[in-house]
Amino acid sequence: MNNKTMLKGCAVLAMGLMMAQCNENKQTSTPVVAPATGTATSGLKIAFVEVDSLLSSYEFCIEMNQAMVKKEENVRATLNDKGKQLESEQQEFQYKYENNAFTKARAEEEYNRLMKKAQELDALKVKLAEELALENQKNNAQLRDSIDNFLKIYNAEKQYDFIISNAGYDNLLYGNPAYNITGEIIEGLNARYKK
Helix, strand or coil: CCHHHHHHHHHHHHHHHHHHHHHHHHHHCCCCCCCCCCECCCCCEEEEEEHHHHHHHCHHHHHHHHHHHHHHHHHHHHHHHHHHHHHHHHHHHHHHHHCCCCCHHHHHHHHHHHHHHHHHHHHHHHHHHHHHHHHHHHHHHHHHHHHHHHHHHHHHHHCCCEEEEECCCCCCCCCCHHHECHHHHHHHHHHHHHC
């Protein structure tokens, strides 16, 4: 089960518990008021983190993204240079071929060399794309591990039952700002990263 599904399941469970608690309170006709300390009416302590804000403000993530952008630009530049070089050689071959500058055997040899070079360039494109994808996957795992480890330390003190991620209304349509701990998490992650 992936994290997204588990978080959605936790959110549904939390909502179900709150709904059950509300139904019990209706029978006793005592009004329920949610305290501003992050404790839900069901006795669960829940908070949420806006993931978009977290990722755009966490210095480790920013630096990792900048490094990946630079690598992608380097790969693109390398491939463009090799592509231009190959295209130039192909045009030169075409010109010489049309002007009968090659014997038939030499023309075949040069054509085969250029075809092999084009295949090598295609293979290099695939290889570099795979390397970038693997590095991006490794970086995402490292980022997730960093956030998870910090949340364990953070939550040892705060004692939340659930910390829900909110990524562009993906898991959470509305959250009382009193339960939003994004700023605290960003501040703590950045302080830990600077050490």
